[in-house]
Amino acid sequence: MGKPTIPETEFTFPGSTGCPGCGANLVMRYLLKGLGERTILSIPACCWAVMPGYWPSTCLKVPLLYTAFEATGAAMSGLRAALDVKGIKDVTVVGFAGDGGTVDIGLQAMSGAAERRTDGIYVMYDNEAYMNTGIQRSGSTPWGAWTTTTPVGSTHGFKHEAKKDIMAIMQAHRIPYAATVSVAHPEDFIKKVAKAKEVKGFRFIHAMSPCPPGWRMNPMHVVEVARLAVDTHAFPLYEIESGKVRITRKGKGAPVSEYLRFQGRFSHLTDVEIAAIQKAIDENWQMLLAKEASGT
Amino acid sequence: MREVMTGNYASAYGAKLARAEVIAAYPITPQTSIVEKLADFVATGELKAQFIPVESEHSAMAACIAAQTAGARTYTATSSHGLALMHEVLTWASGARLPIVMTNVSRAMAPPWSVWVDHMDSIAQRDTGWLQFYCQSNQEVLDTIIMAYKVCESSGVMLPAMVVMDAFILSHTSEPVDIPDQALVDSFLPPYSPDLKIEVGKPMGFGSLVKPDQYMEFRYKAMLGMKASRDRFLRVEQEFKNIFGREHGGLLERYQCDDADVVLVAAGSVAATAKDVVDSMRAKGHRVGLARIRSFRPFPHDEVRALAGKVEGIAVLDRSYTFGAAGAMFTETKASAYSVQKRPVMKNYIAGLGGRDITPRILEKIFEDIQVVSKRGAEDEVEWVDVAGLPRRWR
Amino acid sequence: MTKSYEEIPLTPISDTPSTINLTGYWRVMRPVVDKSKCKKCTICWKFCPDAVIKLVDGEPVIDLQYCKGCGVCSFECPAKCIIMMKEGDL
Numbered sequence: 001m002g003k004p005t006i007p008e009t010e011f012t013f014p015g016s017t018g019c020p021g022c023g024a025n026l027v028m029r030y031l032l033k034g035l036g037e038r039t040i041l042s043i044p045a046c047c048w049a050v051m052p053g054y055w056p057s058t059c060l061k062v063p064l065l066y067t068a069f070e071a072t073g074a075a076m077s078g079l080r081a082a083l084d085v086k087g088i089k090d091v092t093v094v095g096f097a098g099d100g101g102t103v104d105i106g107l108q109a110m111s112g113a114a115e116r117r118t119d120g121i122y123v124m125y126d127n128e129a130y131m132n133t134g135i136q137r138s139g140s141t142p143w144g145a146w147t148t149t150t151p152v153g154s155t156h157g158f159k160h161e162a163k164k165d166i167m168a169i170m171q172a173h174r175i176p177y178a179a180t181v182s183v184a185h186p187e188d189f190i191k192k193v194a195k196a197k198e199v200k201g202f203r204f205i206h207a208m209s210p211c212p213p214g215w216r217m218n219p220m221h222v223v224e225v226a227r228l229a230v231d232t233h234a235f236p237l238y239e240i241e242s243g244k245v246r247i248t249r250k251g252k253g254a255p256v257s258e259y260l261r262f263q264g265r266f267s268h269l270t271d272v273e274i275a276a277i278q279k280a281i282d283e284n285w286q287m288l289l290a291k292e293a294s295g296t
Numbered sequence: 297m298r299e300v301m302t303g304n305y306a307s308a309y310g311a312k313l314a315r316a317e318v319i320a321a322y323p324i325t326p327q328t329s330i331v332e333k334l335a336d337f338v339a340t341g342e343l344k345a346q347f348i349p350v351e352s353e354h355s356a357m358a359a360c361i362a363a364q365t366a367g368a369r370t371y372t373a374t375s376s377h378g379l380a381l382m383h384e385v386l387t388w389a390s391g392a393r394l395p396i397v398m399t400n401v402s403r404a405m406a407p408p409w410s411v412w413v414d415h416m417d418s419i420a421q422r423d424t425g426w427l428q429f430y431c432q433s434n435q436e437v438l439d440t441i442i443m444a445y446k447v448c449e450s451s452g453v454m455l456p457a458m459v460v461m462d463a464f465i466l467s468h469t470s471e472p473v474d475i476p477d478q479a480l481v482d483s484f485l486p487p488y489s490p491d492l493k494i495e496v497g498k499p500m501g502f503g504s505l506v507k508p509d510q511y512m513e514f515r516y517k518a519m520l521g522m523k524a525s526r527d528r529f530l531r532v533e534q535e536f537k538n539i540f541g542r543e544h545g546g547l548l549e550r551y552q553c554d555d556a557d558v559v560l561v562a563a564g565s566v567a568a569t570a571k572d573v574v575d576s577m578r579a580k581g582h583r584v585g586l587a588r589i590r591s592f593r594p595f596p597h598d599e600v601r602a603l604a605g606k607v608e609g610i611a612v613l614d615r616s617y618t619f620g621a622a623g624a625m626f627t628e629t630k631a632s633a634y635s636v637q638k639r640p641v642m643k644n645y646i647a648g649l650g651g652r653d654i655t656p657r658i659l660e661k662i663f664e665d666i667q668v669v670s671k672r673g674a675e676d677e678v679e680w681v682d683v684a685g686l687p688r689r690w691r
Numbered sequence: 692m693t694k695s696y697e698e699i700p701l702t703p704i705s706d707t708p709s710t711i712n713l714t715g716y717w718r719v720m721r722p723v724v725d726k727s728k729c730k731k732c733t734i735c736w737k738f739c740p741d742a743v744i745k746l747v748d749g750e751p752v753i754d755l756q757y758c759k760g761c762g763v764c765s766f767e768c769p770a771k772c773i774i775m776m777k778e779g780d781l
Contacts, residue, residue, distance in 0.1 A: 002732040003733065004736065005733070005737065013709045014709070014714070014741055014754060014756075015712035015757055018740070020718075021759075021762070029740070029742055040495075040496060052501055053505075053709045053712050054507055057709045057711055058504070058707065059709035062499050063494045063495060063496065063498055063499055064501040064502065064705075065501075065502050065503065067358060068388055070354065074362070075359065075361070077320070077350065077359050078320060078361065078366070081320070082318055082346075082366035086368065088496075091496050109352075109355050116348065116349065212761075220762030222763055223766070393702045454701055500705060501704065501706075510694065513696040514696075514699065517696050517699070520696075
């Protein structure tokens with residue numbers, strides 16, 4: 001008989017209105033297991049602003065501040081300032097935002113909070129599009145993906161821009177700790193969160209959040225797809241601690257087609273296009289290995 | 297203690313005396329010296345506050361909202377485009393029922409670029425649920441900030457307030473200002489202590505999603521807060537007068553209106569100039585008066601209606617334009633006057649945009665015009681003052 | 692039921708657990724556990740997005756009032772002892 005490999009206490013109630021198999025539900029579940037009760041969340045407009053349910057319902061066992069879309073970084077700074085001025089210690093301030101609310105509309109506020117070294121953890125749950133508003137492309141949508149605003153048509157099909165490298169952007173801000181986490185590896189996820197909790201200053205967690213309706217996939221494959229993303233190096237697991245890259249899971253290096261084939265949003269791709277994706281992933285992986293080796 | 301200082305410094309002193317705990321602000325001309333002075337106060341330890349040098353005005357207001365929700369008294373300041381950039385979250389602050397106090401140094405909107413005074417920036421925010429107070433002197437700025445916290449933090453109100461002062465005319469012009477004693481201010485304004493705040497151990501969500509079958513009730517409550525702020529403001533100002541020995545005229549400051557045939561309604565520093573013009577015209581036998589809109593939100597509906605019942609003509613000077621049927625202050629004044637039995641003749645004068653100087657001579661001509669118009673009726677209800685190319689000469 | 696304006700807080704502050712939302716009604720497929728095959732590895736509990744699986748003596752007990760039928764538990768189970776069955780068939 002196995003023992004649970006992650007902390008057993010739950011910090012969410014059942015009844016959240018996330019889709020069946022929602023990856024973001026898992027992200028929040030693991031995040032709070034790593035952070036514990038003395039946490040205050042700030043959540044902008046995104047799926048998670050809707051998931052706690054209509055007033056007066058909340059699915060969280062920690063306090064939550066709902067904010068305007070682009071305001072997460074600023075809200076973190078405001079919360080921390082109030083706690084500091086009141087002398088309230090030992091509280092983790094968390095900004096919990098989607099990819100759109102981070103790499104696009106929320107980038108400025110997050111950059112400001114990082115530059116000001118606001119003491120808090122920014123968690124970006126990345127479902128790779130504006131999912132709450134119905135699957136429109138964001139700066140975090142990967143090359144090749146179908147979305148409603150990058151539909152597959154004769155003149156211009158799918159997203160032709162590369163995914164914004166938010167970890168590199170955070171590295172450039174010289175923050176003390178940043179990490180990618182995956183819902184397929186909860187032990188690693190929670191370990192990184194617990195580690196981030198003990199660091200002072202601005203910390204960043206990039207969590208891949210597979211989305212069944214948005215990625216056009218069967219919800220039962222949510223964890224498997226997250227697993228394949230790591231195995232194929234489409235979403236490598238690594239930390240950037242005091243500016244140094246450390247890969248935390250080497251992964252098998254399986255062909256990216258194994259990851260893509262579960263997702264209807266990539267079903268239109270030709271072999272040539274898939275090869276291009278493979279090439280980009282391989283180059284990115286080599287670059288990551290080189291960063292790790294050179295100590296940057 | 298009396299000192300000669302600019303409106304911006306008076307503003308900073310107001311926030312300091314009110315013991316603002318979190319200040320998040322972004323620089324914009326001509327607000328900058330407010331924030332610089334406050335940064336000084338925090339750096340020297342004179343003011344025990346957290347100063348957040350945010351990267352935009354939108355973030356300034358968002359940070360204040362978060363800090364206020366966590367139970368801290370917050371303050372910020374901005375102007376013109378900064379205020380406009382905040383628009384989205386201004387509505388948030390009032391919907392969240394947070395008693396944030398902000399100074400807006402009212403400055404024209406671009407294009408054309410202008411750093412000089414007009415009220416288009418703050419008037420454009422009149423729908424956001426913020427209280428709005430227009431000041432005519434640096435003393436009033438300092439006093440109104442302190443009073444605003446007390447009004448806004450009372451449980452029947454719980455709405456944010458902006459204290460508006462004219463760019464450069466007040467912000468950068470020095471006047472004698474009495475800085476009240478901190479102990480006296482403390483006796484007037486207790487620490488901020490809301491019933492509910494976001495805190496560890498209380499798993500509540502602040503600002504949730506509400507269905508159509510419940511939303512209206514929340515807006516109705518916000519309206520009740522604005523309604524209650526009316527009387528609350530008058531009582532707070534009375535209390536202020538008792539402790540500090542001065543007040544600034546309530547929601548609508550009336551100067552020589554009691555036996556006036558015609559009155560000028562105006563807001564901001566131009567109203568102070570107009571008082572001088574009233575004096576000189578009265579010396580020549582004209583029965584004119586000045587009614588200064590001190591509180592635009594809540595609008596002094598009752599006071600305006602009472603005034604409208606007693607005069608023959610009302611000239612409303614709008615230092616802004618909203619592209620509607622007429623200027624904003626005229627439209628609201630006229631709406632309040634509508635239910636009066638014998639309605640006065642009313643005319644709107646759009647003046648002073650982009651910092652165009654409104655001289656005593658121009659004000660005199662406005663008085664002369666409303667005197668004529670109140671007997672004859674107005675040909676045009678809205679007239680733009682001192683626009684080159686228009687036939688009428690104002691200088 | 693619409694609450695009177697006098698009964699609501701100034702601003703919508705949520706303080707009621709979401710257990711009032713019976714998301715079990717969403718379900719099209721229901722997970723059925725074959726206890727004879729269950730190895731008590733706890734993996735199904737670990738991966739449930741809605742945390743509606745409780746471990747009782749190491750065995751999963753799925754709260755059907757809330758289970759949305761996503762099938763993650765079924766797919767991840769190493770012993771393949773959780774089968775997704777159509778609600779109508781049960």
